[in-house]
Amino acid sequence: MSQTITVQPDYNITVSSSDVLKDELLRHIREGADHIVVDFSQVKIIDSTGLSVLISTHNTIKDKHPLELVNVSDDIKKLLAITRLDKHFQVN
């Protein structure tokens, strides 16, 4: 049975903060989550280190469900397009 959780970071996801998100996502995976939704409504910036955290998470759970990103700003959508991650994640 699928277990869905939503994570809502209230900080920009850059090299100085990405470990916080990484630890939270890993904890949910360890606890059995296989459908993870990241709510970007409070995230203005994500750098490549933050994107790497999302990729690692996606690679861990993608057989069950791709990583889902919601409330993503146009700027961050542009970044996901540049890196082609929009082809892998479910972006809303």
Place this chain on the structure above:
Amino acid sequence: MLMYNVNRTKNGLRFEFSSNYVYVDKTVESCINFVRERSLDISEFDLSIALHEVLSNAVRHGNKEDPTKNVLCNLFWEKDMLQIEVRDEGQGLSSGDAMKRKSGVLEPHGMGMSIIEGLDFECQYVCEKNIVLLKKKVKVHSN
């Protein structure tokens, strides 16, 4: 001991700081304030991301996160060109080592330089001197 210095120059800002990611954030914030003060017509998102990438690379790959090694960053705007020069104190890369991500391969590393180029910054490496130079044509806001 950790160190962080910022100085105003004729056309911009000059930073020198110990290899610490908190100083990367601080430097990005100061650069954004500079372009706001000058009313430069550049996306703050694009500039923030490009700076995060190039400064984080200097800390991580250049100085190997060694806090005794410093990062120098010189941002200046001259003749409608915004330029960012970043230098680290690492071993340097051979030109063939410039990190780029293979397109279509989903790997959690090597995206930084692809992002900078995707945001339309002109990017030059002076590998033997550990310098990365970013340039972007930027005018003053018309209103």
